[in-house]
Amino acid sequence: xxxxxxxxxxxxxxxxxxxxxxxxxxxxxxxxxxxxxxxxxxxxxxxxxxxxxxxxxxxxxxxxxxxxxxxxxxxxxxxxxxxxxxxxxxxxxxxxxxxxxxxxxxxxxxxxxxxxxxxxxxxxxxxxxxxxxxxxxxxxxxxxxxxxxxxxxxxxxxxxxxxxxxxxxxxxxxxxxxxxxxxxxxxxxxxxxxxxxxxxxxxxxxxxxxxxxxxxxxxxxxxxxxxxxxxxxxxxxxxxxxxxxxxxxxxxxxxxxxxxxxxxxxxxxxx
Amino acid sequence: xxxxxxxxxxxxxxxxxxxxxxxxxxxxxxxxxxxxxxxxxxxxxxxxxxxxxxxxxxxxxxxxxxxxxxxxxxxxxxxxxxxxxxxxxxxxxxxxxxxxxxxxxxxxxxxxxxxxxxxxxxxxxxxxxxxxxxxxxxxxxxxxxxxxxxxxxxxxxxxxxxxxxxxxxxxxxxxxxxxxxxxxxxxxxxxxxxxxxxxxxxxxxxxxxxxxxxxxxxxxxxxxxxxxxxxxxxxxxxxxxxxxxxxxxxxxxxxxxxxxxxxxxxxxxxx
Amino acid sequence: xxxxxxxxxxxxxxxxxxxxxxxxxxxxxxxxxxxxxxxxxxxxxxxxxxxxxxxxxxxxxxxxxxxxxxxxxxxxxxxxxxxxxxxxxxxxxxxxxxxxxxxxxxxxxxxxxxxxxxxxxxxxxxxxxxxxxxxxxxxxxxxxxxxxxxxxxxxxxxxxxxxxxxxxxxxxxxxxxxxxxxxxxxxxxxxxxxxxxxxxxxxxxxxxxxxxxxxxxxxxxxxxxxxxxxxxxxxxxxxxxxxxxxxxxxxxxxxxxxxxxxxxxxxxxxx
Numbered sequence: 117x118x119x120x121x122x123x124x125x126x127x128x129x130x131x132x133x134x135x136x137x138x139x140x141x142x143x144x145x146x147x148x149x150x151x152x153x154x155x156x157x158x159x160x161x162x163x164x165x166x167x168x169x170x171x172x173x174x175x176x177x178x179x180x181x182x183x184x185x186x187x188x189x190x191x192x193x194x195x196x197x198x199x200x201x202x203x204x205x206x207x208x209x210x211x212x213x214x215x216x217x218x219x220x221x222x223x224x225x226x227x228x229x230x231x232x233x234x235x236x237x238x239x240x241x242x243x244x245x246x247x248x249x250x251x252x253x254x255x256x257x258x259x260x261x262x263x264x265x266x267x268x269x270x271x272x273x274x275x276x277x278x279x280x281x282x283x284x285x286x287x288x289x290x291x292x293x294x295x296x297x298x299x300x301x302x303x304x305x306x307x308x309x310x311x312x313x314x315x316x317x318x319x320x321x322x323x324x325x326x327x328x329x330x331x332x333x334x335x336x337x338x339x340x341x342x343x344x345x346x347x348x349x350x351x352x353x354x355x356x357x358x359x360x361x362x363x364x365x366x367x368x369x370x371x372x373x374x375x376x377x378x379x380x381x382x383x384x385x386x387x
Numbered sequence: 388x389x390x391x392x393x394x395x396x397x398x399x400x401x402x403x404x405x406x407x408x409x410x411x412x413x414x415x416x417x418x419x420x421x422x423x424x425x426x427x428x429x430x431x432x433x434x435x436x437x438x439x440x441x442x443x444x445x446x447x448x449x450x451x452x453x454x455x456x457x458x459x460x461x462x463x464x465x466x467x468x469x470x471x472x473x474x475x476x477x478x479x480x481x482x483x484x485x486x487x488x489x490x491x492x493x494x495x496x497x498x499x500x501x502x503x504x505x506x507x508x509x510x511x512x513x514x515x516x517x518x519x520x521x522x523x524x525x526x527x528x529x530x531x532x533x534x535x536x537x538x539x540x541x542x543x544x545x546x547x548x549x550x551x552x553x554x555x556x557x558x559x560x561x562x563x564x565x566x567x568x569x570x571x572x573x574x575x576x577x578x579x580x581x582x583x584x585x586x587x588x589x590x591x592x593x594x595x596x597x598x599x600x601x602x603x604x605x606x607x608x609x610x611x612x613x614x615x616x617x618x619x620x621x622x623x624x625x626x627x628x629x630x631x632x633x634x635x636x637x638x639x640x641x642x643x644x645x646x647x648x649x650x651x652x653x654x655x656x657x658x
Numbered sequence: 659x660x661x662x663x664x665x666x667x668x669x670x671x672x673x674x675x676x677x678x679x680x681x682x683x684x685x686x687x688x689x690x691x692x693x694x695x696x697x698x699x700x701x702x703x704x705x706x707x708x709x710x711x712x713x714x715x716x717x718x719x720x721x722x723x724x725x726x727x728x729x730x731x732x733x734x735x736x737x738x739x740x741x742x743x744x745x746x747x748x749x750x751x752x753x754x755x756x757x758x759x760x761x762x763x764x765x766x767x768x769x770x771x772x773x774x775x776x777x778x779x780x781x782x783x784x785x786x787x788x789x790x791x792x793x794x795x796x797x798x799x800x801x802x803x804x805x806x807x808x809x810x811x812x813x814x815x816x817x818x819x820x821x822x823x824x825x826x827x828x829x830x831x832x833x834x835x836x837x838x839x840x841x842x843x844x845x846x847x848x849x850x851x852x853x854x855x856x857x858x859x860x861x862x863x864x865x866x867x868x869x870x871x872x873x874x875x876x877x878x879x880x881x882x883x884x885x886x887x888x889x890x891x892x893x894x895x896x897x898x899x900x901x902x903x904x905x906x907x908x909x910x911x912x913x914x915x916x917x918x919x920x921x922x923x924x925x926x927x928x929x
Contacts, residue, residue: 123687125680131430131575132403132674135446138396138427145394145425145451154687156680159673162576163637175677178794180687190637193612245629247612248578252449252627304673305704307790341735341789356794358787366705366732402701402846403674406717409667409698416665416696416722433847434908461908464883516900518883519849523720523898 118267119207123182124153124259127172128251129160130187139252140185143242147260154180163190165218167377169283170300173221174357184222185259186213193247198254200268201232201280210268212259214250217283229277236272288312295320295383299375300359306368307353308375312360312383317352320385324352326362327382328373335386336362348372389538390478394453395424395530398443399522400431401458410523411456414513418531425451434461436489438648440554441571444492445628455493456530457484464518469525471539472503472551481539483530485521488554500548507543559583566591566654570646571630577639578624579646583631583654588623591656595623597633598653599644606657607633619643660809661749665724666695666801669714670793671702672729681794682727685784689802696722705732707760709919711825712842715763716899726764727801728755735789740796742810743774743822752810754801756792759825771819778814830854837862837925841917842901848910849895850917854902854925859894862927866894868904869924870915877928878904890914 124144130136137158144151156175160168168188176184189196197215203226211219211226212235223229235241235254240261244253258271288297288311295316301309317324317338326336336350345351345365350372355361362369362381370376395415401407408429415424427446431439439459447455460467468486474497482490482497483506494500506512506525511532515524529542559568559582566587572580588595588609597607607621616622616636621643626632633640633652641647666686672678679700686693698717702710710730718726731738739757745768753761753768754777765771777783777796782803786795800813830839830853837858843851859866859880868878878892887893887907892914897903904911904923912918 122691125684127677127680132428133430134572134574135398135428135442136575138398138425138446139449141425142396142427142446142449142451145423146449149393149423149451152687152691154680154683156684157674157677159675171677175680175684178681178684178688180684180691191612191614194614244627246625246627248624248632249627301676303676304678341733343733343736353790354788356786356788356791361790403699404701405843405845406669406699406713407846409669409696409717410720412696413667413698413717413720413722416694417720420664420694420722462883462885465885515898517896517898519895519903520898 118265120265121182121263122151123180124151124185124263125156125179125182126153126185127156127168127175128158128187129162129164129168130158130251132158136249136251139249140256143252143256144260147257148263151260151263160188164188165190165216166283169218169221172218173225176222176225181208183210183212183259183263185255186211186218187251187255188218189214189216189250191216192250198235198250199232199275199280200235200258200262200271201229201277202268203227203229207231210262212255215281217281220280220283221285229280231268232275232277232280233268234272234275237270240266240271286311288316293384297381297383299377299379299381302370302375302377306364306370307355308362308369308373309355310360310362310381313358314354314360317360317383320383323386325384325386326350328375328379331374334373342366389536391536392453392534393422394451395422395456395534396427396450396453397424397456398427398439398446399429399458400433400435400439401429401522403429407520407522410520411527414523414527415531418528419534422531422534431459435459436461436487437554440489440492443489444496447493447496452479454481454483454530454534456526457482457489458522458526459489460485460487460521462487463521469506469521470503470546470551471506471529471533471542472500472548473539474498474500478502481533483526486552488552491551491554492556500551502539503546503548503551504539505543505546508541511537511542557582559587564655568652568654570648570650570652573641573646573648577635577641578626579633579640579644580626581631581633581652584629585625585631588631588654591654594657596655596657597621599646599650602645605644613637660807662807663724663805664693665722666693666727666805667698667721667724668695668727669698669710669717670700670729671704671706671710672700672793674700678791678793681791682798685794685798686802689799690805693802693805702730706730707732707758708825711760711763714760715767718764718767723750725752725754725801725805727797728753728760729793729797730760731756731758731792733758734792740777740792741774741817741822742777742800742804742813743771743819744810745769745771749773752804754797757823759823762822762825763827771822773810774817774819774822775810776814776817779812782808782813828853830858835926839923839925841919841921841923844912844917844919848906848912849897850904850911851897851899852902852904852923855900856896856902859902859925862925865928867926867928868892870917870921873916876915884908
């Protein structure tokens with residue numbers, strides 16, 4: 117028997133309107149009743165592999181030791197591979213999900229994949245009436261069996277960790293004196309996380325010009341807390357992941373600035 | 388003492404905006420701290436007993452052994468009965484909820500009810516300030532006490548299992564060469580599950596004419612995976628419960644075809 | 659070592675679209691794997707301290723013994739205090755959250771705070787990349803360490819329990835023969851809880867005149883169950899917390915009467 121795990125951290129785009137997430141929980145509970153499932157987030161935008169990979173890369177630093185089950189899987193039923201990937205020293209963690217780039221940034225943050233398999237062994241899958249719910253029929257049983265001490269190599273053939281599908285995380289770039297960033301994430305409160313760390317922003321000063329599309333330029337103030345902002349004032353804050361976020365106090369920066377994930381934001385020093 | 392259970396699977400129309408689900412969890416945790424509650428789904432449409440009964444009948448095949456607590460209860464506070472029903476061999480599972488048809492299809496899938504009681508014993512209910520939250524005051528305590536080994540017959544008088552309220556699950560019918568199906572479920576992605584199994588659809592061929600209301604006829608292609616569909620193309624796929632679903636690739640069939648649960652879909656061979 | 663706890667009941671305005679709640683769960687699971695987290699509610703309106711304090715005061719009577727973690731925290735990152743407050747005899751329960759009035763009504767229902775500390779000890783906080791996610795970096799570690807037996811006084815300096823920020827819960831008032839109430843809560847079904855108990859309403863009789871703003875007066879009938887109401891008829895029902903709620907049968911009273919939390923409702927006897 118291999119190492120056992122008692123936590124499975126679970127992220128998906130299943131939402132809450134259907135029993136998809138409940139089905140995954142049920143299968144894990146049936147196979148590995150000793151496991152606690154920690155729900156990370158399930159209201160990711162449907163089919164949004166990039167958004168899911170970013171959410172997972174934010175969460176991964178904090179998940180409890182064990183297994184991570186991540187499912188945003190528009191290619192379900194095709195020949196996209198279902199995989200389990202060991203990460204960390206001595207395979208101390210395992211990421212499970214479709215090989216479509218969803219797992220890649222999180223794997224990188226864990227130091228890279230040390231061993232990976234494709235989940236093909238029917239002994240560790242459920243017999244599926246149809247091919248559309250791999251979460252319940254493929255991924256959940258794999259997670260539960262791994263948690264119960266089944267060796268990863270029993271789940272299917274080893275595959276080359278360097279051949280896993282990567283994910284493209286955008287980097288900020290410069291256009292003359294303008295810093296061009298991208299919105300990675302709009303959270304519930306309308307805060308807009310940029311692909312920008314504080315060091316990159318520092319040269320622009322404490323009040324920064326912000327342009328979105330053809331909207332008029334706004335000025336944004338570097339602050340340490342939302343409540344330092346006046347009503348309607350745009351702020352730039354170091355967020356809880358150490359990146360720069362555009363924010364308003366108790367109001368949505370995404371609404372005020374017409375921003376969405378993937379939108380381009382141009383930042384410049386104010387003369 | 389009767390058998391003990393360590394899993395309660397929980398389905399409701401409580402949504403997530405209020406502390407209703409949390410109240411049920413809290414009561415179970417207080418009475419039976421050894422129990423793990425598995426949330427199946429809570430964003431069922433308010434008061435939709437039929438939709439809830441279908442969701443439960445889909446989920447029931449996968450729930451962990453133990454107790455199922457199901458609450459969609461528009462008749463709360465009236466003389467509709469609150470019940471617990473044993474199913475399976477030797478009462479290996481117990482369904483708890485209102486006797487309004489919600490439990491019926493799931494009970495049938497478990498082989499029928501072998502014994503049932505009405506939950507009237509005040510010793511196993513909370514003293515309720517008002518009658519509107521039977522989930523917290525009646526159903527959760529019943530589930531928790533049963534999980535802790537209280538015999539089902541202690542919870543109230545036995546009632547005739549054959550007198551439980553049935554649920555009408557619609558069957559497809561034919562009108563000449565036309566197969567008339569009904570939408571059972573629209574999921575988060577907009578896939579529309581029909582009350583139709585693959586054998587019933589097979590005679591119509593691999594490309595099928597689909598009519599909804601007075602909309603123009605569309606053709607729909609039998610596929611094995613969503614990704615086999617071209618953008619905008621309508622597909623017919625065997626879904627994860629073995630029924631036929633109308634689907635588009637990464638897009639909502641419900642939106643494209645103007646479908647909702649209960650809608651009629653007419654299918655016919657294309658000449 | 660102090661007392662250990664095995665339940666943390668968790669309420670927030672984090673919603674479900676992001677991994678905020680998952681981050682809190684992950685940190686607790688990492689520090690105190692023996693703990694079960696019970697989610698009370700997370701879809702509170704963003705920044706709505708008053709709504710959160712009312713939800714917590716409703717839920718508190720039913721939570722399992724242990725720790726309550728409550729987070730609605732618009733002042734995160736400012737000098738508002740992060741606190742832990744013992745309540746009940748012998749400190750049998752602990753409330754954790756921002757000192758902004760959120761905890762106050764619940765603390766009162768537990769008999770008041772017997773001892774409180776400010777959560778300043780960096781040993782029991784995570785090193786935070788930014789100041790905006792106190793749930794993950796301050797409150798969750800505090801809850802988990804307290805659950806594991808760390809004495810409350812180790813988390814930071816004691817503060818005066820009488821100096822905690824209170825919450826103003828509105829009382830009904832009279833204007834001549836008119837009883838003026840306020841909507842405390844609109845639930846998922848559209849039921850509108852008033853700050854009114856049955857004794858206060860009784861003198862007005864079994865059918866009561868209800869005015870909202872400048873809308874025409876409606877009559878509302880005292881009933882014991884939603885289903886006693888005719889379609890479209892407005893009812894007054896003793897709800898599951900013992901307060902009076904305006905309700906319709908399987909329909910939203912909030913929509914029908916144009917009500918929202920905080921709205922004023924004028925009630926009077928019908929001649």
